[in-house]
Amino acid sequence: MMSHWIIAPVVLPAILAPLIVLVMRNDLTLQRIFGLAGTVALGAIAAALLIAASHNPPEAYLLGNWPAPFGIVLVLDRLSAMMLMLTAILALGVQLYVISTDWDARGRHFHALFLFQLMGLNGAFLTGDAFNLFVFFEVLLIASYGLMIHGAGKDRLRAGVQYIGFNLVASTLFLFALATVYAVTGTLNMADIAVKVAALPEGDAALIRAAAVLMLSVFAIKGALVPLQFWLPGTYANAPGPVAALFAIMTKVGAYAILRSSTLFFTPDSPAIGSMIGDLMLPAALVTLAIGAVGVLGATTLQRLAAFAGIASMGTIFTAFSAFTPAATSAALYYLIHSTLATAALFLIADLVTDRRGSARLDARPRIAQQGLIAGLFFVGAIALAGMPPLSGFIGKLLVLDAMRGDAPLIWTVVLLSSLLLILGFARAGSVLFWKSHATGEAPEPGHASEPLAFISVGALLAALVALTIFAGPVKDWLDLTATALHQPAGYIAANQLPWVN
Amino acid sequence: MEALIAIAIGSLTASGVYLMLRQRTFPVIIGLTLLSYAVNVFIFAAGRIVPGLPAIIAKDAAGYTDPLPQALVLTAIVISFGMTAVIVLMALGSWLEAGHDKVDMDEEEETRA
Numbered sequence: 258m259m260s261h262w263i264i265a266p267v268v269l270p271a272i273l274a275p276l277i278v279l280v281m282r283n284d285l286t287l288q289r290i291f292g293l294a295g296t297v298a299l300g301a302i303a304a305a306l307l308i309a310a311s312h313n314p315p316e317a318y319l320l321g322n323w324p325a326p327f328g329i330v331l332v333l334d335r336l337s338a339m340m341l342m343l344t345a346i347l348a349l350g351v352q353l354y355v356i357s358t359d360w361d362a363r364g365r366h367f368h369a370l371f372l373f374q375l376m377g378l379n380g381a382f383l384t385g386d387a388f389n390l391f392v393f394f395e396v397l398l399i400a401s402y403g404l405m406i407h408g409a410g411k412d413r414l415r416a417g418v419q420y421i422g423f424n425l426v427a428s429t430l431f432l433f434a435l436a437t438v439y440a441v442t443g444t445l446n447m448a449d450i451a452v453k454v455a456a457l458p459e460g461d462a463a464l465i466r467a468a469a470v471l472m473l474s475v476f477a478i479k480g481a482l483v484p485l486q487f488w489l490p491g492t493y494a495n496a497p498g499p500v501a502a503l504f505a506i507m508t509k510v511g512a513y514a515i516l517r518s519s520t521l522f523f524t525p526d527s528p529a530i531g532s533m534i535g536d537l538m539l540p541a542a543l544v545t546l547a548i549g550a551v552g553v554l555g556a557t558t559l560q561r562l563a564a565f566a567g568i569a570s571m572g573t574i575f576t577a578f579s580a581f582t583p584a585a586t587s588a589a590l591y592y593l594i595h596s597t598l599a600t601a602a603l604f605l606i607a608d609l610v611t612d613r614r615g616s617a618r619l620d621a622r623p624r625i626a627q628q629g630l631i632a633g634l635f636f637v638g639a640i641a642l643a644g645m646p647p648l649s650g651f652i653g654k655l656l657v658l659d660a661m662r663g664d665a666p667l668i669w670t671v672v673l674l675s676s677l678l679l680i681l682g683f684a685r686a687g688s689v690l691f692w693k694s695h696a697t698g699e700a701p702e703p704g705h706a707s708e709p710l711a712f713i714s715v716g717a718l719l720a721a722l723v724a725l726t727i728f729a730g731p732v733k734d735w736l737d738l739t740a741t742a743l744h745q746p747a748g749y750i751a752a753n754q755l756p757w758v759n
Numbered sequence: 760m761e762a763l764i765a766i767a768i769g770s771l772t773a774s775g776v777y778l779m780l781r782q783r784t785f786p787v788i789i790g791l792t793l794l795s796y797a798v799n800v801f802i803f804a805a806g807r808i809v810p811g812l813p814a815i816i817a818k819d820a821a822g823y824t825d826p827l828p829q830a831l832v833l834t835a836i837v838i839s840f841g842m843t844a845v846i847v848l849m850a851l852g853s854w855l856e857a858g859h860d861k862v863d864m865d866e867e868e869e870t871r872a
Binding site: 388392395398399402406409410411412414415416417418419421422425426428429432433435436437439440445491 | 779784787791794795797798801802804805806807827828831834835838839841842843845846849850852853856857862864
């Protein structure tokens with residue numbers, strides 16, 4: 258029934274984006290209407306797929322009707338449906354902000370690139386083929402290169418060169434990993450890799466371990482896991498504000514890919530892999546958390562502050578992933594939803610502030626237009642990201658801590674201390690930006706367009722966090738089922754109908 | 760044959776990594792290109808090296824070479840070609856805007872926005 262809709266999140270932007278480039282390239286209003294309509298339609302499709310995935314077992318879509326593992330498959334399960342929905346919600350908020358603040362008028366083809374980016378993201382979340390995952394990574398990356406330098410400028414272009422360089426190295430490593438996996442297992446279908454790795458002859462264990470570490474390093478680059486996080490602050494701080502907000506989902510692509518690969522084919526259950534991934538991931542994740550928190554404390558601009566807060570949240574997510582228990586995974590997924598929306602909201606607020614102050618630096622300057630409202634939004638965003646009650650960040654961290662009782666002394670210390678640093682960092686930034694402006698005694702900055710839609714979109718992202726807090730119970734129940742299904746991948750493998758699996 | 764291919768992949772990778780760590784964009788891009796050559800040969804070798812056998816069905820074939828890695832290499836070549844074009848243009852743009860082609864950004868540039 259639902260089967261053909263599975264490919265819709267990829268096909269719809271693939272048709273709409275070229276149409277925008279070719280037919281509407283000189284008409285910004287038309288671009289906005291069609292871009293927005295596309296994102297809304299993607300949201301509706303994602304919602305329908307989410308409902309379908311909640312009630313049915315994982316479902317495969319055979320491209321060209323070639324049976325797996327010979328053709329490429331897309332697989333819809335609860336996790337991919339959840340990521341699709343999250344992407345659509347985030348994209349809608351960002352796009353409304355862009356339209357309201359005229360960011361899309363500062364360069365060309367914003368809406369087309371935006372849709373290509375969504376196409377890559379949706380494809381990466383849906384695909385059930387490892388090489389196809391690489392291809393969708395490239396699709397989302399090449400769109401992100403365009404978005405990152407949108408509006409151009411010297412610093413943005415130079416940061417863009419670094420960003421592309423990093424990602425080209427990552428892509429090369431990904432290919433090395435894929436070729437090794439193919440050499441060992443003879444397949445690239447993810448479910449088939451799972452079957453082959455579980456029954457691997459002992460002599461091949463070393464090779465598959467090397468491939469696993471290579472592949473996880475690639476995903477760790479995407480997910481900004483220490484020591485591969487260097488690209489993130491410079492990229493996010495120099496990207497246009499709303500693009501940085503959209504990039505909040507890009508680090509989650511890395512997290513998604515790590516979760517998918519380590520629960521499906523590089524599982525701790527297979528003798529060749531064992532506890533290797535968790536052992537590597539836990540220390541790296543804790544250092545990521547610490548570096549993120551210290552970075553927030555030491556940030557010199559609001560954008561870098563938001564970027565480091567994003568790194569810290571990735572640390573929390575990976576800490577919970579490293580336990581490989583359904584409870585910890587479910588907690589990590591809750592925190593993933595929360596941190597995507599919260600980080601994006603903070604980047605949008607940072608853009609509002611920078612636009613009105615004329616500088617991103619954290620120093621005392623005269624009052625800005627709409628200071629009270631922006632300060633209020635920043636306060637809510639800071640509470641959410643630091644993990645203070647009453648918002649979802651608190652619940653998320655509580656769930657992670659509760660799920661990680663096994664290693665309590667170390668993990669609890671790092672998580673709690675880093676939360677303290679985050680609170681200090683946000684408090685410092687907020688007081689310098691909003692309170693010290695009264696002390697300068699200078700006349701306030703001249704007025705600024707009121708941009709009600711921009712505030713509505715930031716407010717909507719924060720309201721989504723409030724909803725996530727209020728409905729934490731049902732969301733957590735849903736995520737528990739998702740995590741349980743992830744850790745028992747039989748359903749996912751069965752959906753592929755491999756000829757050698759009953 | 761195997762030794763030759765292994766040496767080729769190894770030296771391409773080593774030169775690629777060395778060039779990638781240089782300070783200017785031009786050697787970095789050349790380094791990335793060498794790395795992508797290395798990975799293309801590596802993918803090719805992942806399907807096992809068999810000389811003189813067809814990749815498509817033939818009546819008098821004694822055996823076959825694995826055609827899938829060849830398709831993968833083709834995809835990888837196309838993508839890395841496109842990506843190299845993008846980074847060349849970006850490097851050119853940043854050279855024209857900044858007046859120099861250093862890859863690293865200094866403290867002041869990183870914090871100015």
